[in-house]
Amino acid sequence: MPLWALRALGRQLLRGFAAVAAHTAALNAMGMNKQGCPICGFADVVALDEFNCTTFEICECCGYESGLEYDQDSTSEHLEKIRREWVVENICRWWGDKKSIPENWNPKKQMELASIDIPQ
Numbered sequence: 001m002p003l004w005a006l007r008a009l010g011r012q013l014l015r016g017f018a019a020v021a022a023h024t025a026a027l028n029a030m031g032m033n034k035q036g037c038p039i040c041g042f043a044d045v046v047a048l049d050e051f052n053c054t055t056f057e058i059c060e061c062c063g064y065e066s067g068l069e070y071d072q073d074s075t076s077e078h079l080e081k082i083r084r085e086w087v088v089e090n091i092c093r094w095w096g097d098k099k100s101i102p103e104n105w106n107p108k109k110q111m112e113l114a115s116i117d118i119p120q
């Protein structure tokens with residue numbers, strides 16, 4: 001493949017990555033992904049189903065329930081409000097069975113990995 005063709009391909013790929021990144025950022029700005037808890041960022045939770053409806057799954061980490069405390073229409077302000085409750089009032093306490101706490105679990109790191117702003 002000639003160099004010019006490689007360069008063109010590279011530019012196309014970069015545009016593709018940028019589009020995906022922008023889409024992900026837009027979804028995150030809406031405050032909710034289907035996978036992962038929108039409150040604490042615990043990954044092993046399905047918050048919304050394939051129809052974008054709440055699953056009534058309770059997060060083992062923070063204890064908040066999809067469809068009860070928040071739903072697909074919750075604003076990011078609402079999510080922030082309950083997140084603050086968990087972080088500040090409940091001091092990031094693990095809600096579920098203590099035996100299921102992941103090894104080396106770090107709630108702040110978990111939120112960071114999920115691109116969730118940690119309430120101060």
Ligand SMILES: [Zn+2]
Nearest residue numbers: 037040059062
């Ligand atoms: Zn959670």
